[in-house]
Amino acid sequence: MIAGDSGERARAIHWQRLPVKGSLVTEPGVYCLRSNETGWDEKTMWRTYIMLTDLEAVFRSLKSELGLRPIFHHKEERAEGHLFITVLAYQFVQLIRHCLAAHGICERWSTLRDTLAGQCRVTATFNRGDGRTLHVRKATRAEPDQARIYQALGADPAPGGVQKTIV
Known part of the structure; x- marks a missing residue:
């Protein structure tokens, strides 16, 4: 800070950010995940992150397929119904993927949909x-x-x- 002539007011303020170790600034190209789960190790954190990413992709796909977009949650029962159908559909997707994985087919849901979309x-x-x-x-x-x-x-x-x- 640079003081003014009277010394009572600042004439200029200069600052510089100090990079935080372990952040994107100091380690570019590295995933930096933040969580309030302080007891998790890095493997648990990564597995959870991958699972949530997959969950989000499947939900996005299912909402379109089930005609749930756009969804207007003006009434609580609509929001509950929307959530129920989406979770039920996600469980169905996971059951299908589990059966396929037992036969060595370990594709993402979007890949499976694209593969099957060619048949009509x-x-x-x-x-x-x-x-x-x-x-x-x-x-x-x-x-x-x-x-x-x-x-x-x-x-x-x-x-x-x-x-x-x-x-």
């Missing part, structure tokens, strides 16, 4: 000679990566079978 159900429509219309609906053939996931889950690689409807 298609409807072919045919006009019949009697004036009616035949609709045939079936799933496309599963690619090898998709079939591996279905097999690990014990699921049919051609869900829904073939449905024929005459209208």
